[in-house]
Amino acid sequence: MINLFWPIIIVVIANTLYNISAKLIPAEVHPLASLSITYFTAAVLSIILFFITSENKNVITEIQKANWTAAALGFSIVGLEFGYIYIYRVGWNISTGSLVANISLACVLLIVGVFVYKENISLHQIFGMALCIIGLLLVTK
Template sequence: MFYFSAGLAIIGAVLYQYFVKLVPGSINPVVSVIGQYVAALVLGICILPLFPVQGGLWLQVRQLNWIQLALAVSVVLIELGFLLMYRAGWNLSTGNLVTGVVINVLLAGLGVALLGERLQLINVAGVALCLAGVALISYRPA
């Protein structure tokens, strides 16, 4: 659960950053967020049995599309992943740092592969240093 929860948070955060960039500029940002959370609410209701509870504006709306569903999936993975990470024993300081570095490395790759962004050699060296840092930060002696 320790690494699974971090992986869940990393996947969700990478998806979120990518799809939020695809939201059309013409749509009101609040309406977009509402669309994301309506979809997240539906997903949350669907997964609720897996986590049992103990005790008991039209023009803008017409602009919603598949991106809000993709963002909703991303948001659910982020929230669930971080919650499970901390419950599994990750510290706030290292858990978020580790996931943040990995997220940014993956987003750099996503930017290059899907958005045509370019990385210089110095950027690649920085990525390597970040990955080395993640290994050192997340090291847990046996």
Template sequence: MVTYAVALIGSVILFFLSHHHTIITNVKQLNIASVTMGLAIIFIEFGYILCYKAGWSAGTTAVTVNMTMTIILIPIVILVFHQGFTVRNAIGVLLAIVSLVLMNS
């Protein structure tokens, strides 16, 4: 909890140092994407905690989680945001899958 409290305090400080708008103005501009992203971050961090408790290595957990998240998000990005998927992207996904297999075997 201390880690997240420090992150919150740091985020508030950075907000005041980098924004010219008031908090009220920014709160009025909030949308569901901000809330959804916050929830996603909570679940990702919870996943890290579970991985570490299960004995995963700190050196490979972050890479594994990030690559897996990227691979999982590809269909969502294609279907929801209508972004293209090229041969180059497919090669990247295949390389990511191969590296996940090699790293975790």
């Protein structure tokens, strides 16, 4: 059972730290200057963790195996983090800003899963999405 949930636990802990950090970025600093420090830190940590966890210690060989998705992920992460910084700068509370963003994301990904990846959708999922939309309406009123 732990094999199923340890990645979820990491995501929840990291996302909690992420949102607290995004909210606490000083208003005086330009968001992209702050993100430059963020990505430098992430790059250094990624390289260190690569050497700790990889059997093949040739990082250049591994980078050469990557495709366009690595760059696309980079673009999406910058947009995600820039958006989160501004969620808090425009006045969203930490308790609702992330909630609204993540519930909206879950609904969009359900639709993407059905139409792009031909995943099956159950009546429970449709009902859950409807509850999410009702929840969004209640939370944002």
